[in-house]
Amino acid sequence: MTSTTTAALLQKYSVPGPRYTSYPTAPYFHTEFGVTDWADALAASSADRGISLYVHIPFCDSLCYYCGCNMVATRDYQKTQPYLATLDQEMARTALRVDPQRVVRQLHWGGGTPTYLNPDDIRRLMAMMRDHFTLAPDAEISCEVDPRELTREHLVALRECGFNRLSFGVQDMDPDVQQAVNRIQSEFLIRQVLDWSRELGFSSINLDLIVGLPKQTVESFSRTLERVTFWAPDRLAVFGYAHVPWMKKHQNLINESDLPDAATRFGLQQAVNEHLGAAGYINIGLDHFARPEDELVRAQQNKTLWRNFQGYTTQKDSDILAFGASSISQTADVYMQNEKSLKRYQESIAATGFAVERGLKLTRDDQIQREAITRVMCDLELDVAAFGSEWGITFSDYFVDALAELRPLADDGLVQIEAEKISVTPSGRLFLRNIGMCFDRYLKQVASEKPRYSRTA
């Protein structure tokens, strides 16, 4: 396929659409779901499933204008103290409802900026977690790190606490882009934190990049990609900037005329694929790249890859118990999101030990559609007969509408529809969200009931 054709297809398929870190997607969680529903979900969760713990630390030193996270920019460190005490209460209350024999296979701190916490508080928070839950000796323990204001002592504390994976927010190394998004971080700084991390023995390092930021050009971003591949991280996540100022008011601080147009965004995406491919990284799917020996690549080959709120994961059979404001927990058939406002989160935990803002219990249809979307986005193919027998459906009848919607994408060479399987073509990899959308029954609701998403391309 020529680049002109791909550019035309990107334009054609650039529509608002979900990233499918959950299905149904978060805008469909509802507030009738309450504390009792969540307590029931915890009680019903199978003891055979593993546990994945997530903690949200919402504090940041300053505001990046592109930010889409639930965060609070503050220089008042004292705000962390009641928050940590609340996390302790929340974890204690949840742990009472979870079989103590169940082990934690994965633990992740996200934010905001987890390393906003000083080294002593990092140790304190991890001690709380180990008090309430049992971590497997080989658990994946990872933390998101902002290189700015990070000291070697922060990393020493994380390592002492058992963290073995780090994810650094790099985004873009170009000074003009950094200026335009209010996130200044020099090459020296990044190099230094990477050197410290390797010297301290963290076994896996991920770097996050963003395409679609203001002032980005293909040339400038190619320089970022060259620099980043020279640093040789184990994984890279390259997210598309979602400009949604109607949801994130501070994104109005970005000058819209500085945002790359569709052709530049396409060029940026091409540069990503070329540079990372040439450096030996495998594209896992939507936005993740890893070395060929990485377990995410192996999981994709074995068809055990899964997708959740943290992106691609190997932990399909784990419940996510998430703590902190706005965090989202997940059992086999339930999603639950905590209160987003810091104040309401802290008040609710003090009152009941839970801070349920909204949630959703999946129907069997939801689960069937989620599985189809996940298989396409993770395996890049779906075995029609195996899927039908697993769920007790005749695939072509159950997904008659989805197959009809896929047809034009097949005509454009993005998917191949055969009697035995549906597969994403190499050109279709750029359109995974659009392909997933064909299986999404919630998108077929009347326009007035639909949430608004960022654009797919």
Ligand code: SF4
């Ligand atoms: S550091 Fe991360 S969470 Fe904080 S403002 Fe920047 S992008 Fe948002």
